[in-house]
Amino acid sequence: MTKSQPIARPGSATIATIADEVGVSVTTVSKVLNGRSDVGAETRARVEASLQRNRYRRRSRRQPTGAGQIDLVFHEFNAAWSMEIIGGVEAVTATANVDVLLSQLGGSHRPAQPWLDGVLTRRPLGVLLVLCNLTEPQYEQLQRQLIPVVVVDTDSATSALVPTVGSNNWNGGLLATRHLLELGHRRVALISGPQDVLCSRARAAGFQFAHDEVGVPVDPNLVRFGSFYVDAGYGHGMELLTRTDRPTAIFAGSDTQAMGVLRAAQQLGLKVPGDLSVIGYDNLPMAAWTVPALTTINQPLRDMAGTATQMLLDLARGVGVSTSRIDLVTELVLRESTAPPAHHR
Numbered sequence: 082m083t084k085s086q087p088i089a090r091p092g093s094a095t096i097a098t099i100a101d102e103v104g105v106s107v108t109t110v111s112k113v114l115n116g117r118s119d120v121g122a123e124t125r126a127r128v129e130a131s132l133q134r135n136r137y138r139r140r141s142r143r144q145p146t147g148a149g150q151i152d153l154v155f156h157e158f159n160a161a162w163s164m165e166i167i168g169g170v171e172a173v174t175a176t177a178n179v180d181v182l183l184s185q186l187g188g189s190h191r192p193a194q195p196w197l198d199g200v201l202t203r204r205p206l207g208v209l210l211v212l213c214n215l216t217e218p219q220y221e222q223l224q225r226q227l228i229p230v231v232v233v234d235t236d237s238a239t240s241a242l243v244p245t246v247g248s249n250n251w252n253g254g255l256l257a258t259r260h261l262l263e264l265g266h267r268r269v270a271l272i273s274g275p276q277d278v279l280c281s282r283a284r285a286a287g288f289q290f291a292h293d294e295v296g297v298p299v300d301p302n303l304v305r306f307g308s309f310y311v312d313a314g315y316g317h318g319m320e321l322l323t324r325t326d327r328p329t330a331i332f333a334g335s336d337t338q339a340m341g342v343l344r345a346a347q348q349l350g351l352k353v354p355g356d357l358s359v360i361g362y363d364n365l366p367m368a369a370w371t372v373p374a375l376t377t378i379n380q381p382l383r384d385m386a387g388t389a390t391q392m393l394l395d396l397a398r399g400v401g402v403s404t405s406r407i408d409l410v411t412e413l414v415l416r417e418s419t420a421p422p423a424h425h426r
Contacts, residue, residue: 150203151208151209152207153211154184154185154186157188159310161336161365169382182203191214197223201226201228207394208229217242229244230393231246244393248385249408252411254283254332255287257287257288268329271334285306305317310341314339315345317341322346333361334362336377343372363382368416371418374418377416
């Protein structure tokens, strides 16, 4: 019969005492700790629960010898956006003589257990998650193996337990919309990312606040949510720009969305910025090469990735971090795709 209460002072439990509490062998506990797959699901769950209850920690910290590897995990790949993140990570890992194993979760924001089993088997220096996160039990499993986790996430709402580097999305939405309103636009449309993604809603909240500042009501018919990709910008752009009361400006939630809007405007014979102002988000390198060059919000993706990577390597070496959340500044980048509406010229 197993016991239900912690059997040792938190943090002092051994593999043997965990095995005794659960009623399994020391070998079974060791297999769970090492991510082995040859343990039944029910037994694994009971061992995991005991490890968490007793706050089990390994007795010695792994000290990297210089060479090593981190896992870089995206929720899904977006070529242009992801390359900025990868570039920021590589700038740090190259000088630290650390390799990077790249993977993606096919659009999921939570990894499945087989992914975690693979990490526990590989024992990387650490795991860097991009726009995805772990469940609390998964985080506990990695903690017990002394595998640190850092998140690059733009939604500003990850757990305080997990060190996170992001950017100020609300401020980005405010800056973009304020710029368009200051130019004289009063029918401003928003095409944001998925509504269930917090960074999309944060940018939309900044959009709303900028309107409230100047007493201009937001037309709900001009607000759209979708993916951050070019097809969403194109599809929503076509819908908005074929309205009889079409907007004079569109704030797109990403530079790739903005490219779709530019394509829609071109197909409809609208000139940018003569007939329509367009502003994007991210400041990807390609934003400077669109025609016209895209006004956008700079989200410092490379700096975010580099900061998170350095934080992860510090944690892997046993160096604590001074804060669990770092939000980098977003800034307006003025180019050629925004101008006052025609009736203001």
